[in-house]
Amino acid sequence: MVSHRYLEGSVSGGLTIMVNGEKLRPWSPFAPDEPARLELPPLEFEVVAGGEAGIVRLDRYVLPLRDKFRDPEGFDREFTVVHLSPRRVEGLLC
Secondary structure (H helix, E strand, O other), rough: OOOOHHHHHOOOOOOOOOEEOOEOOOOOOOOOOOOOEEEEEEEEEEEEEEOEEEEEEEEEEEOOOOHHHHHHHHHHHHEEEHOOHHHHHHHHOO
16 A cells, blocks of 8 residues: 555655556546545554664544545545455454
8 A cells, every 4th residue: 555655756765566568547546636635644653573673653534424525436446445455344244
């Protein structure tokens, strides 16, 4: 879900993925252009792993309800990726 940052070029180095000679367009699952999207204040917390500590920043978003999305197809795409990740599907099937 973070590959869109590389395709957009917002991460140094960037990334280009080609499929059948066509360059893939970046797509952010966080719906940055949706006017009804709510951006919550970020959280920062310390994580310790392997004897080293670091700060993790968690950017939080609440996507709008389907009827508030500009494009219902866009909503369907967002919902499928964000809410039906493989881990979530496993949980639903158990």
